[in-house]
Amino acid sequence: MEASTALSRIGLAGLAVMGQNLALNIAEKGFPISVYNRSTSKVDETLVRAKEEGNLPLTGHYSPRDFVLSLQRPRSVIILVKAGAPVDQTIANLSQFMESGDSIIDGGNEWYENTERRMLEVADRGILYLGMGVSGGEEGARNGPSLMPGGSYPAYLNIKDIVEKVAAQVEDGPCVTYIGEGGSGNFVKMVHNGIEYGDMQLISEAYDVLKVAGGLSNSELANIFAEWNRGELESFLIEITADIFRVKDEHGEGELVDKILDKTGMKGTGKWTVQQAAELSVAAPTIAASLDCRYLSGLKEEREAAAKVLEDAGMTDDVWKVRGGIDKKRLIDDVRQALYASKICSYAQGMNLLRAKSIEKGWNLNFGELARIWKGGCIIRAVFLDRIKKAYRRNPELASLVVDPEFAKEMVQRQEAWRRVVGLAIQAGISTPGMCASLAYFDTYRRARLPANLVQAQRDLFGAHTYERIDRPGSYHTEWTKLARQKKGGIGAFN
Numbered sequence: 001m002e003a004s005t006a007l008s009r010i011g012l013a014g015l016a017v018m019g020q021n022l023a024l025n026i027a028e029k030g031f032p033i034s035v036y037n038r039s040t041s042k043v044d045e046t047l048v049r050a051k052e053e054g055n056l057p058l059t060g061h062y063s064p065r066d067f068v069l070s071l072q073r074p075r076s077v078i079i080l081v082k083a084g085a086p087v088d089q090t091i092a093n094l095s096q097f098m099e100s101g102d103s104i105i106d107g108g109n110e111w112y113e114n115t116e117r118r119m120l121e122v123a124d125r126g127i128l129y130l131g132m133g134v135s136g137g138e139e140g141a142r143n144g145p146s147l148m149p150g151g152s153y154p155a156y157l158n159i160k161d162i163v164e165k166v167a168a169q170v171e172d173g174p175c176v177t178y179i180g181e182g183g184s185g186n187f188v189k190m191v192h193n194g195i196e197y198g199d200m201q202l203i204s205e206a207y208d209v210l211k212v213a214g215g216l217s218n219s220e221l222a223n224i225f226a227e228w229n230r231g232e233l234e235s236f237l238i239e240i241t242a243d244i245f246r247v248k249d250e251h252g253e254g255e256l257v258d259k260i261l262d263k264t265g266m267k268g269t270g271k272w273t274v275q276q277a278a279e280l281s282v283a284a285p286t287i288a289a290s291l292d293c294r295y296l297s298g299l300k301e302e303r304e305a306a307a308k309v310l311e312d313a314g315m316t317d318d319v320w321k322v323r324g325g326i327d328k329k330r331l332i333d334d335v336r337q338a339l340y341a342s343k344i345c346s347y348a349q350g351m352n353l354l355r356a357k358s359i360e361k362g363w364n365l366n367f368g369e370l371a372r373i374w375k376g377g378c379i380i381r382a383v384f385l386d387r388i389k390k391a392y393r394r395n396p397e398l399a400s401l402v403v404d405p406e407f408a409k410e411m412v413q414r415q416e417a418w419r420r421v422v423g424l425a426i427q428a429g430i431s432t433p434g435m436c437a438s439l440a441y442f443d444t445y446r447r448a449r450l451p452a453n454l455v456q457a458q459r460d461l462f463g464a465h466t467y468e469r470i471d472r473p474g475s476y477h478t479e480w481t482k483l484a485r486q487k488k489g490g491i492g493a494f495n
């Protein structure tokens with residue numbers, strides 16, 4: 001028998017930024033942890049930090065075998081390496097020393113199907129597997145992330161006490177819950193990131209409208225965002241945005257934000273979210289707009305050339321036309337309302353995608369719980385997630401957040417301001433694809449009758465795809481062209 005006192009309670013392999021900080025967080029919460037990394041300098045670096053940050057109970061290991069054998073059984077090993085092939089390599093490297101009943105927990109932004117494949121692969125040897133979404137960046141990992149573990153429930157039970165202490169704490173509990181079976185933890189994290197893309201896009205549009213149409217300076221913007229962060233928009237992303245506007249450029253005049261190249265990078269989870277929405281026939285236009293905007297932002301040189309060509313073709317900057325008549329105070333208040341209403345639509349899309357996947361996979365996701373564990377620690381943490389939690393607790397079968405009675409009231413109250421902002425932006429030529437997508441989503445969803453009847457008629461005309469009627473059951477086909485062009489007095493109707 002092993003001398004369990006000398007063994008660590010848990011292990012973590014992969015000591016890049018997230019891994020290192022999560023390991024220190026676990027140690028700080030009083031769980032002795034072993035760490036391992038392929039390049040040994042990272043192990044040393046983590047050991048130094050563990051010492052400096054309070055002699056934390058963390059031991060470093062330089063070989064996979066020593067690392068695995070330094071753990072109490074059943075062993076739990078968190079891996080935090082780049083998604084994809086490095087995860088497979090790490091599993092191969094470590095699992096050879098693991099035994100039946102031990103668990104692997106992948107904390108990366110992994111594609112959920114990879115998790116499901118690995119789960120089956122290691123199951124042959126009795127190894128349990130979890131795919132655990134980890135959100136909150138470096139700061140969150142160190143001081144309290146939001147954790148989304150899915151997969152083997154017994155594996156979750158082995159680490160439940162640890163993750164509940166390590167996760168961010170909010171008034172209604174730790175920001176972690178067992179998400180569901182299979183790759184559900186990764187999937188939920190992926191949708192979290194899609195929502196994150198949407199939030200960031202909407203905030204950037206609010207900034208653009210206030211700056212370009214409202215003529216607000218960075219310091220005014222900083223104050224406005226700080227003020228918004230004390231109300232219904234209170235959230236991590238609004239808070240950091242206020243901070244960003246305050247940072248001066250150390251290499252020149254003005255604020256740093258104005259010197260940043262307008263090209264957004266990405267690692268892929270937002271793209272997966274949009275792909276999944278399409279796969280599942282779920283409309284997610286705000287999230288898709290945010291992804292499209294990242295693609296367009298990447299075409300910097302092309303955009304510059306286009307600006308030139310269109311200017312030569314007579315395009316003028318029409319912002320001055322709207323600027324004159326702007327009441328700044330009212331614009332600021334309108335933009336706040338437009339941002340909030342747009343955000344509700346974006347979250348509605350993300351939640352509906354989760355529901356569609358949950359039904360497809362039989363994951364039985366608890367949406368109220370998902371909103372709750374996003375209240376703290378993660379990038380989309382926001383006061384309004386508590387309202388989403390309550391909406392799903394009131395009605396777990398809620399068709400859309402938009403029709404929750406409380407949110408419905410808020411949308412209606414804000415729609416005038418929302419329409420004013422979008423209208424102004426369109427008039428001034430300021431692109432607001434996220435806000436427009438949200439508003440169009442709202443207007444499409446709330447209308448009992450859409451022009452889809454005409455599309456159905458067209459499909460039936462050219463492809464005999466048939467249509468249904470509003471007044472009688474069954475499916476119908478009509479010889480549209482023949483009927484439309486029936487000769488009247490010898491003259492073709494078409495002529």
Ligand code: 6PG
Binds near residue numbers: 134196268378379
């Ligand atoms: C988080 C974030 C994080 C993500 C980055 C970068 O929850 O902590 O979602 O996991 O990797 O935000 O994402 P992009 O590079 O795709 O913008």
